[in-house]
Amino acid sequence: MNDFLLGHYNYWMFIGLMMIGFYAMMAKKNLIKKIIGMNIFQSAIILFYISTAAKRGGVSVPILEHATGGHGAHGIDVTHYANPLPHVLMLTAIVVMVATLGVAVAVTLLIYKRYNTLEEDEILKKIRKGKLPPKELIEV
Amino acid sequence: MKIFSLISAIVVGLALIYGTMDMPEWGDPQSPASTHVSPYYLEHSLEHAATPNVVTTVLADYRGYDTLGETTVIFTAGVAVVLLLRNRRKRREENHE
Numbered sequence: 476m477n478d479f480l481l482g483h484y485n486y487w488m489f490i491g492l493m494m495i496g497f498y499a500m501m502a503k504k505n506l507i508k509k510i511i512g513m514n515i516f517q518s519a520i521i522l523f524y525i526s527t528a529a530k531r532g533g534v535s536v537p538i539l540e541h542a543t544g545g546h547g548a549h550g551i552d553v554t555h556y557a558n559p560l561p562h563v564l565m566l567t568a569i570v571v572m573v574a575t576l577g578v579a580v581a582v583t584l585l586i587y588k589r590y591n592t593l594e595e596d597e598i599l600k601k602i603r604k605g606k607l608p609p610k611e612l613i614e615v
Numbered sequence: 616m617k618i619f620s621l622i623s624a625i626v627v628g629l630a631l632i633y634g635t636m637d638m639p640e641w642g643d644p645q646s647p648a649s650t651h652v653s654p655y656y657l658e659h660s661l662e663h664a665a666t667p668n669v670v671t672t673v674l675a676d677y678r679g680y681d682t683l684g685e686t687t688v689i690f691t692a693g694v695a696v697v698l699l700l701r702n703r704r705k706r707r708e709e710n711h712e
Binding site for chain 1: 616617620621623624625627628631632635636638640641642643644645646647648652653654656657658660661667668669673674678681682685688689691692693695696697700
């Protein structure tokens with residue numbers, strides 16, 4: 476039972492972090508706080524993948540040590556190097572994370588210009604009242 | 616409304632924790648993620664690409680098309696941001712005329 480806890484508590488940490496982000500996305504009224512929640516969510520997924528790359532027992536980063544010796548693939552022991560594949564996949568995921576963050580912040584900027592607020596309930600109230608400045612009068 | 620969000624976050628979290636019961640232990644060298652294709656990459660990257668850094672080899676050689684798609688994602692996001700932020704400026708210039 477103790478071994479099971481020690482072997483799996485990393486997953487539970489990331490699930491906790493992920494649910495913090497999930498709750499922020501759902502419950503917070505401020506749009507910037509929602510975006511921060513989305514980033515926490517994505518960071519938790521990235522940490523989860525990186526943790527699956529780890530191997531126990533004197534494992535180093537996936538950079539081959541025999542590269543300069545010219546021996547080719549002979550001396551490579553797979554269990555001496557961390558799994559490179561999750562690292563690569565998470566590089567791609569970080570790029571996607573930055574792209575979504577950029578688009579989200581741009582849309583939020585436009586919302587702020589049109590409604591003069593970032594609070595979700597105030598924006599909904601203004602939409603329901605129908606008292607909005609015409610699009611042409613919005614200053615940058 | 617907030618209580619619904621809290622309840623659904625807890626329910627999803629518990630479902631995910633239930634899912635981790637079958638996961639391999641942390642740092643297990645024999646986990647499925649470490650025994651399928653990654654040994655092939657580690658063993659052959661030096662002779663195929665002559666690069667000691669395996670992450671670089673996988674990113675740019677074995678999965679180069681993935682990286683190409685990644686640049687497409689960044690390009691699309693950049694175009695989207697430019698289009699979103701450029702329209703307003705045009706309108707302002709028309710107003711000043």
